[in-house]
Amino acid sequence: MRAIRGLVFDKDGTxxxxxxxxxxxxxxLLLELTAGEEARAAGIGRAIGYDLATGDFAPDSYVIAHTPSEIADAMMPHLPGTDRAALVARMSSLATETDLVAATDLPPLFATLKGAGLSIGLATNDFVVPARAHLEQAGVTRYFDFVSGFDSGYGAKPEPGPLLAFAASAGLDPAEVAMVGDSVHDLVAGRAAGMQTVGVLTGIAGPDELAPHADVVLPHIGHLPDWVARAGAAAAAG
Known part of the structure; x- marks a missing residue:
């Protein structure tokens, strides 16, 4: 295992x-698209792996790891007469307005990681504009050296393109970078990029699902400083 010099994060669930x-x-979104018709909204929800009654997601829900365009494509058969471009644009604007619940106290965590000399990136399958807005809302924009959305031109996870773009921008060997995410999509992308992989349990996937694709599974990203320090010590000893 190489010492960690960079971390690239997924956003939602991470x-x-x-x-x-x-x-x-x-x-x-579903109630807006159906003018409040709950039965119809529930039907569209099932098509994207969301239970309107319970507010929970299926493990393979489109919302978890797919791009907004892919989520829109799954809904379009249930929305006759809807303009796809307008739907995708509304999904983006609604994402920008969303109230965020942080997985842990983000500003001190990222101050610690940055203070340890790490390069930090974000690779999300969301649009880049709401991604930047979410970092700003969370008060951590200044800690990120690289921000990529599915529309940034590097591709989308589980392809490794966004992760390799981060490594290149930071001047790092991918083996010196850890991909941190809550879904199999994230970890598969990390492995394909030649990176170390860290699963976190603040998404929908459980430890048994993530473990085969991860070097370590942590409860949440607040545990990263200790893991990075241990990885550095192991690399030095090896």
Missing amino acids: LFDFRATWSVWTRR
């Missing part, structure tokens, strides 16, 4: 608790 943040967004 920086922010997935259920607490995105259940509200999904419910609001």
